Amino acid sequence: MKVFITGGSGFVGSFLTKKLIAQGHQVTILTRKITSPRTLPDGAVFSEGDPTKPGPWQENVANHEAVINLAGASIFKRWTKEYKKEVCDSRIPTTNNLVDALRDRKGKETLLFSTSAVGYYGFHSDEELDENDKPGDDFLASLAHSWESAALQAKEYGARVVLCRFGVVLGKNGGALSRL
Numbered sequence: 573m574k575v576f577i578t579g580g581s582g583f584v585g586s587f588l589t590k591k592l593i594a595q596g597h598q599v600t601i602l603t604r605k606i607t608s609p610r611t612l613p614d615g616a617v618f619s620e621g622d623p624t625k626p627g628p629w630q631e632n633v634a635n636h637e638a639v640i641n642l643a644g645a646s647i648f649k650r651w652t653k654e655y656k657k658e659v660c661d662s663r664i665p666t667t668n669n670l671v672d673a674l675r676d677r678k679g680k681e682t683l684l685f686s687t688s689a690v691g692y693y694g695f696h697s698d699e700e701l702d703e704n705d706k707p708g709d710d711f712l713a714s715l716a717h718s719w720e721s722a723a724l725q726a727k728e729y730g731a732r733v734v735l736c737r738f739g740v741v742l743g744k745n746g747g748a749l750s751r752l
Contacts, residue, residue, distance in 0.1 A: 573597045576633050578623045578666060579642030583739060584687075588640065600636060602629055602643075623666040635675035641670055641686040641723065649713065660715055667722040674725055676727045682731040686723035690739045692716035703737075 576663010579585045580601030589599050593615040606618045609641055621629025623643050633639060645662040649655055667686060674682060693701050707717040720735050727733055 573638055574636040575640060576600045576636035577640045577642060578602045579723045582642060585642045623669055624661060626669055630669060630673035634676035637681060638683040639670055641667055656711060663719050666721055667719060671726045672733050675727050678729040684723060684726045684731045685734045687736050687738055688716040688719045690737045692737050
């Protein structure tokens with residue numbers, strides 16, 4: 573399967589790319605700028621473009637059966653008004669542009685796997701929540717809801733949309749663990 577990934581050089585994306593290649597998939601990672609010496613595992617290539625802006629990179633999306641959207645500015649920074657805007661602007665336009673790129677796959681089997689966050693639910697105590705619960709009303713909940721709503725528009729082009737709400741990501745040499 574040919575897989576197109578935004579955020580593929582990040583902590584989760586790097587790990588996922590290696591796993592997909594090990595399983596025999598071809599992976600294309602969208603990057604803002606291809607710089608040397610960036611190396612990729614065999615079976616992976618870079619595509620250059622800014623996912624927050626429409627561009628030629630979108631034509632490449634149509635050549636892939638699966639699209640994985642991991643792009644977005646880190647939430648591990650101080651949330652000033654300006655930075656909140658940056659966090660939103662790194663996710664919603666990217667997702668809208670990916671969905672627009674899927675227009676050329678209409679009628680073909682396509683999977684859009686789009687991430688968001690468990691912050692979708694807002695602050696809660698110990699009650700159990702599931703995907704049918706309503707979003708919260710704080711910044712992260714509003715962002716996650718908007719992000720997911722943008723991804724769900726891909727259904728208009730016949731894509732199967734899978735939403736994955738990430739919790740805290742822990743791992744060797746990265747994720748929240750490195751912050752702790």
